[in-house]
Amino acid sequence: MTPEEFRAHGKQVVDWIADYLASVEEHPVRAQVSPGEVRAALPEHPPEQGEPFDAVLADLDRVVLPGITHWQHPSFFAYFPANTSGPAVLGDLLSSGLGVQGMLWATSPACTELETVVVDWLAELLDLPARFRTDERGGGVIQDSASGAAVVAVLAARQRAGEGRHRMYVSSQTHSSLEKAARVTGVGAENVRVVDVDPETLAMDPEHLDRLITEDLAAGFVPMLVCATIGTTSTTAVDPVRRIGEVCRDHGVWLHVDAAYAGVAAVCPEFRWCNDGVAEYADSYVTDPHKWLLTNFDCSVLWLGDRTPMVEALSILPEYLRNAASSSGEVIDYRDWQVPLGRRFRALKLWSVIRWYGAEGLRAHVRRCVELADGFAESVAGDPRFELDPHHPFGLVCFRPLWPEMSVAESDAATTELMERLNDSGELFLSHTRVRGHVVLRLAVGSPATEEKHVEAAWRRIAAEYDAVRDKPRQQR
Amino acid sequence: MTPEEFRAHGKQVVDWIADYLASVEEHPVRAQVSPGEVRAALPEHPPEQGEPFDAVLADLDRVVLPGITHWQHPSFFAYFPANTSGPAVLGDLLSSGLGVQGMLWATSPACTELETVVVDWLAELLDLPARFRTDERGGGVIQDSASGAAVVAVLAARQRAGEGRHRMYVSSQTHSSLEKAARVTGVGAENVRVVDVDPETLAMDPEHLDRLITEDLAAGFVPMLVCATIGTTSTTAVDPVRRIGEVCRDHGVWLHVDAAYAGVAAVCPEFRWCNDGVAEYADSYVTDPHKWLLTNFDCSVLWLGDRTPMVEALSILPEYLRNAASSSGEVIDYRDWQVPLGRRFRALKLWSVIRWYGAEGLRAHVRRCVELADGFAESVAGDPRFELDPHHPFGLVCFRPLWPEMSVAESDAATTELMERLNDSGELFLSHTRVRGHVVLRLAVGSPATEEKHVEAAWRRIAAEYDAVRDKPRQQR
Structure with a gap:
C-alpha cells in the first residue's frame, strides 16, 4: 500500500x-450472535489474490459488527x-504509523524517554510519591495489563526475598491475576494464602494477615509478597493499605498495590484518601489508564519504589542487543522492566490523552x-x-x-x-x-x-x- | 473529543x-540524539488545561521525530x-476505534472468532499441520511476542510434564527469551541446559541433546521442553527439527519451535524445507507476523498441537467472569491461552494484511x-x-x-x-x-x-x- x-x-x-x-x-x-456465527460467515480459506480495502470495510459491517x-x-x-477516546485512538494510530520498536533506548530513544516523561506526569497527577519517579531509585513503566504488572511485581519481590519456600498473601477479593501470577512464576497457587476480609466492607483484615505471615515464618516459609487492592474487581472494596503496609514493613515483605481500576480516581484530590499509605509503604503500584482514564487498551502503568530487583530478575543481554548507550548506564532499557522483549510505542496514546484533556x-x-x-x-x-x-x-x-x-x-x-x-x-x-x-x-x-x-x-x-x-x-x- | x-x-x-x-x-x-535530549525538550509537568491536538502534532515533529x-x-x-504496512495500520486503527476487550468470547464474539479464522488461515498459508487448527485438539492464538509465547509454551510443557525438577534444553544460538521464560516461570536459568551446535552451521546437535536428556533422566531430573529454532536471531541458523523431534518423542519431551523471524517464509513453497519435522513433532510453534509479514507490532502467533495443558495451566474463573457461553464449552476464551486477562482485537490487523496482499x-x-x-x-x-x-x-x-x-x-x-x-x-x-x-x-x-x-x-x-x-x-x- x-x-x-x-x-x-x-x-x-x-x-x-x-x-x-x-x-x-x-x-x-x-452482541446477539451465537457461538460460531461469525466464524461461519467468513471464508474458510485465505484469499489467493489481494482484495481492495473496501472489501475489508464491507465485511467489517456485514460480519464483524454484529459480533461486537x-x-x-x-x-x-x-x-x-x-x-477509549479520540486522542487515545490517534496517539495509538501515530504509534502504528511510526512502527518503532522500543525494546532498547537505542532502538528509538523517544519511545523510551517519552514513556518516562508520561509515567512521571501520571505519578504527579495522581499525587504518587516522588520515590516512584524515574529520577530517583524507582520508576514507572507501561505494561500490557495489571496481570502482566503482577507477574513483574512477583518476580521483583522474589528477587528481593532470595531463595526459599515463598508465600504470597491475597484476600478472597483480590483479582484472579495474582493467583495466575503465582502459577505462572512457579510460586504455585498452593503458596497463595487467603487473608480474611471484613464481612461488611470486604476489605482485607491486617491482623489476620499478620497472623498468617507469623505462622508461615515459624513454619520456615519466606513471606514474599502481599497484594493490597484499591478498588477490588468484584465490589471496589478498598483494602487498608496503611495498616497492611505496617505489617509488611514489620516482616520485610514486598507490598504490591493493585489499583488497576480505581487508582486513576486520584487525579481528583477528593479521591486521594484511597491511596492512604501508598506513599510510605508500597513497593509496587499499578493502575490502568486503559480502564477508567480514556486510554485504549493496552496501557497499564506499574511503578516501583526501587527498580533494582526487577531489573535483576528480568535482564538478559545477548550480544546482538549490546550497544554503547546501554553499556553507559545512562539510559533505561524498558525490556528489562517487562516479560516480553519487544515494545510498542504506547506512551504516545497516554501523552495524547493527558495533553488533550489536561x-x-x-x-x-x-x-x-x-x-x-x-x-x-x-x-x-x-x-x-x-x-x-x-x-x-x-x-x-x-x-x-x-x-x-x-x-x-x-x-x-x-x-x-x-x-x-x-x-x-x-x-x-x-x-x-x-x-x-x-x-x-x-x-x-x-x-x-x-x-x-x-x-x-x-x-x-x-x-x-x-x-x-x-x-x-x-x-x- | x-x-x-x-x-x-x-x-x-x-x-x-x-x-x-x-x-x-x-x-x-x-536517531542521532543523546541520552536525555528528548526528555529535556518536554515539559516537566503535565498540563493543567487541555491543549489542541495541533500542539501534540507540533511536538511530534519538534521533539519526538528527532528521537526516532x-x-x-x-x-x-x-x-x-x-x-508495518498500510493495511496493518488501518486494521489496528479499527481495533482502537472499536475499543473492544476480547478476554472472553462473550465480551466480543467477533474478536475471538475472527482471531480463530485468521490464525487458521495463516496456518494454511504456511502449510502447518492440520492438528494446529482450532477445529482439532490444537489451535492458534495471537500473543504479544515470541517471548510471551515462550512463557506459555513452558507453562504448557510443565503442566504436561507434571511435578519434578524440570530441565529445559536450548542451544547457544537460542533466543534469550527462552532463558528469560525459565527465570520468569521459576524453572530457573540453572535448569536450562545448553546443547552444542554444529560449528559450521550453528545448528543444534541432536546427538548431544539426546546425551544431555539421558544424563538428566539418570540424575532424576524431568526433561520438560526443548526449544528448536528455525532462523536464529544471531545468524538465522536452522536447527534440525526432525531429528530433534525424534529425540523429544523418544523421551516424551515437549518440542517448542521458535520460528519467530523465519517461519513466515513458509508462505512460499520453496522455503517450506525449513519447517521439516514440524508437522510430525512440534508441540508448539511460534512465528511473528510483526517481524517479516507486514503486520505491525504486536502480533506473534503461537500454535499448539494440543491446547489442553495450556488451558489447564492458565485457566482461572472468578465469579464475575462466569457466563453461559463459557460454561457451554462451545466457545474459546483466549484469556486462558495467555498470561494477561485483557486482550486487544489484534486479529483485525492480520486479517487486513492477509486480505490486502493475498x-x-x-x-x-x-x-x-x-x-x-x-x-x-x-x-x-x-x-x-x-x-x-x-x-x-x-x-x-x-x-x-x-x-x-x-x-x-x-x-x-x-x-x-x-x-x-x-x-x-x-x-x-x-x-x-x-x-x-x-x-x-x-x-x-x-x-x-x-x-x-x-x-x-x-x-x-x-x-x-x-x-x-x-x-x-x-x-x-
Missing part, C-alpha cells in the same frame, strides 16, 4: 470510526470500563462518572424491590434485587434471569458477582459517552424487568 | 503518517525487521527480501576485503570485514568502529553479533520500502567506510 493509497483508505477508516462512534447507540450493547459487544456504548455498564479534563471525567453512579445508587436505595451495597466510592454500584418468599438458590436464579433478560435486550449490559453468598448485579459507569439519560434509562429498564421476572408464573422459570 | 472532532483530527493524523511514510528517507535511519530510529526506513537493516502478495514480499539479501551477499562474496557467512537462507546476511595484520581484539574493535561510523552516518542502520569468536555484521532486509538501490547504496557505503577505517593511522583508533 503506497503512502497515497494509505492516505485515501486511512480517511475512509477515520470516517468509518467517526460514524461508528456517532451511531454506536443504534447497536445492541451486547460495544464497550464504547454509553449503556455498557458491565465489568469495568475499557475507555488535568482538569481528566478530573471532570472521573467526577462525572462517580456522580452518575451515585445518582443510580440513590434510585436503587429508594426502591424497596432492591438492596443497595452502600460501599460504592467510585463508578461501580453493586445491588441486589430482593425476591420475597424465595430461597437463596431461587433468588440467585431469578437475579441471573433478570440480568440475562436485560443483557439480551441489547439496551444495556450489566455483569454480576457473588457477595456474601448472593448473586449481585454490578453497574459500572465509565464511558465518556455515558450521560444521565443512559443511567436513568438503565434504571427504568431494570425496574421494569424486575417486575416481569417477579410476576412470571413460577413454572415458567 | 466528539466524533466530528475525531473525524477532523483523524484525517490530520492520516495525512501526517502518509507524509511521514512518503518522506521517511529524509530522516537519518538511527526509523524502523520503516528502507535502509533500516538492523536486528530483524519490524514491518497469498500472492505475501509470497512476493518474502521473495523480494530474500532476493535483495542474496544480491547483497553476492557483492560481499566478490570482495576480498570481506568474508561472507555462506549460510543466509532468508533475508539476513552476516559478514565480516577482514583486517589484515590485526589481532582478533583489534579486528573486533575495527569492525565495531566501522559499524558505528555507518550507523552514525544516518544513511543506514546495521547491527552486529558474535560468531565463532568474531564480531560480525548483520544486514537484514525486510521492509516493504527497501529496493535494490537501497541495498546497493548500503554496500557502497560499507565498502567506502571500510577503506576509511583501514587507512586511518592506527594511533587514531
Whole structure:
C-alpha cells in the first residue's frame, strides 16, 4: 500500500470510526450472535489474490459488527470500563504509523524517554510519591495489563526475598491475576494464602494477615509478597493499605498495590484518601489508564519504589542487543522492566490523552462518572424491590434485587434471569458477582459517552424487568 | 473529543503518517540524539488545561521525530525487521476505534472468532499441520511476542510434564527469551541446559541433546521442553527439527519451535524445507507476523498441537467472569491461552494484511527480501576485503570485514568502529553479533520500502567506510 493509497483508505477508516462512534447507540450493547456465527460467515480459506480495502470495510459491517459487544456504548455498564477516546485512538494510530520498536533506548530513544516523561506526569497527577519517579531509585513503566504488572511485581519481590519456600498473601477479593501470577512464576497457587476480609466492607483484615505471615515464618516459609487492592474487581472494596503496609514493613515483605481500576480516581484530590499509605509503604503500584482514564487498551502503568530487583530478575543481554548507550548506564532499557522483549510505542496514546484533556479534563471525567453512579445508587436505595451495597466510592454500584418468599438458590436464579433478560435486550449490559453468598448485579459507569439519560434509562429498564421476572408464573422459570 | 472532532483530527493524523511514510528517507535511519535530549525538550509537568491536538502534532515533529530510529526506513537493516504496512495500520486503527476487550468470547464474539479464522488461515498459508487448527485438539492464538509465547509454551510443557525438577534444553544460538521464560516461570536459568551446535552451521546437535536428556533422566531430573529454532536471531541458523523431534518423542519431551523471524517464509513453497519435522513433532510453534509479514507490532502467533495443558495451566474463573457461553464449552476464551486477562482485537490487523496482499502478495514480499539479501551477499562474496557467512537462507546476511595484520581484539574493535561510523552516518542502520569468536555484521532486509538501490547504496557505503577505517593511522583508533 503506497503512502497515497494509505492516505485515501486511512480517511475512509477515520470516517468509518467517526460514524461508528456517532451511531454506536443504534447497536445492541451486547452482541446477539451465537457461538460460531461469525466464524461461519467468513471464508474458510485465505484469499489467493489481494482484495481492495473496501472489501475489508464491507465485511467489517456485514460480519464483524454484529459480533461486537460495544464497550464504547454509553449503556455498557458491565465489568469495568475499557475507555477509549479520540486522542487515545490517534496517539495509538501515530504509534502504528511510526512502527518503532522500543525494546532498547537505542532502538528509538523517544519511545523510551517519552514513556518516562508520561509515567512521571501520571505519578504527579495522581499525587504518587516522588520515590516512584524515574529520577530517583524507582520508576514507572507501561505494561500490557495489571496481570502482566503482577507477574513483574512477583518476580521483583522474589528477587528481593532470595531463595526459599515463598508465600504470597491475597484476600478472597483480590483479582484472579495474582493467583495466575503465582502459577505462572512457579510460586504455585498452593503458596497463595487467603487473608480474611471484613464481612461488611470486604476489605482485607491486617491482623489476620499478620497472623498468617507469623505462622508461615515459624513454619520456615519466606513471606514474599502481599497484594493490597484499591478498588477490588468484584465490589471496589478498598483494602487498608496503611495498616497492611505496617505489617509488611514489620516482616520485610514486598507490598504490591493493585489499583488497576480505581487508582486513576486520584487525579481528583477528593479521591486521594484511597491511596492512604501508598506513599510510605508500597513497593509496587499499578493502575490502568486503559480502564477508567480514556486510554485504549493496552496501557497499564506499574511503578516501583526501587527498580533494582526487577531489573535483576528480568535482564538478559545477548550480544546482538549490546550497544554503547546501554553499556553507559545512562539510559533505561524498558525490556528489562517487562516479560516480553519487544515494545510498542504506547506512551504516545497516554501523552495524547493527558495533553488533550489536561488535568482538569481528566478530573471532570472521573467526577462525572462517580456522580452518575451515585445518582443510580440513590434510585436503587429508594426502591424497596432492591438492596443497595452502600460501599460504592467510585463508578461501580453493586445491588441486589430482593425476591420475597424465595430461597437463596431461587433468588440467585431469578437475579441471573433478570440480568440475562436485560443483557439480551441489547439496551444495556450489566455483569454480576457473588457477595456474601448472593448473586449481585454490578453497574459500572465509565464511558465518556455515558450521560444521565443512559443511567436513568438503565434504571427504568431494570425496574421494569424486575417486575416481569417477579410476576412470571413460577413454572415458567 | 466528539466524533466530528475525531473525524477532523483523524484525517490530520492520516495525512501526517502518509507524509511521514512518503518522506521517511529524509530522516537519518538511527536517531542521532543523546541520552536525555528528548526528555529535556518536554515539559516537566503535565498540563493543567487541555491543549489542541495541533500542539501534540507540533511536538511530534519538534521533539519526538528527532528521537526516532526509523524502523520503516528502507535502509533500516538492523536486528530483524519490524514491518508495518498500510493495511496493518488501518486494521489496528479499527481495533482502537472499536475499543473492544476480547478476554472472553462473550465480551466480543467477533474478536475471538475472527482471531480463530485468521490464525487458521495463516496456518494454511504456511502449510502447518492440520492438528494446529482450532477445529482439532490444537489451535492458534495471537500473543504479544515470541517471548510471551515462550512463557506459555513452558507453562504448557510443565503442566504436561507434571511435578519434578524440570530441565529445559536450548542451544547457544537460542533466543534469550527462552532463558528469560525459565527465570520468569521459576524453572530457573540453572535448569536450562545448553546443547552444542554444529560449528559450521550453528545448528543444534541432536546427538548431544539426546546425551544431555539421558544424563538428566539418570540424575532424576524431568526433561520438560526443548526449544528448536528455525532462523536464529544471531545468524538465522536452522536447527534440525526432525531429528530433534525424534529425540523429544523418544523421551516424551515437549518440542517448542521458535520460528519467530523465519517461519513466515513458509508462505512460499520453496522455503517450506525449513519447517521439516514440524508437522510430525512440534508441540508448539511460534512465528511473528510483526517481524517479516507486514503486520505491525504486536502480533506473534503461537500454535499448539494440543491446547489442553495450556488451558489447564492458565485457566482461572472468578465469579464475575462466569457466563453461559463459557460454561457451554462451545466457545474459546483466549484469556486462558495467555498470561494477561485483557486482550486487544489484534486479529483485525492480520486479517487486513492477509486480505490486502493475498497469498500472492505475501509470497512476493518474502521473495523480494530474500532476493535483495542474496544480491547483497553476492557483492560481499566478490570482495576480498570481506568474508561472507555462506549460510543466509532468508533475508539476513552476516559478514565480516577482514583486517589484515590485526589481532582478533583489534579486528573486533575495527569492525565495531566501522559499524558505528555507518550507523552514525544516518544513511543506514546495521547491527552486529558474535560468531565463532568474531564480531560480525548483520544486514537484514525486510521492509516493504527497501529496493535494490537501497541495498546497493548500503554496500557502497560499507565498502567506502571500510577503506576509511583501514587507512586511518592506527594511533587514531
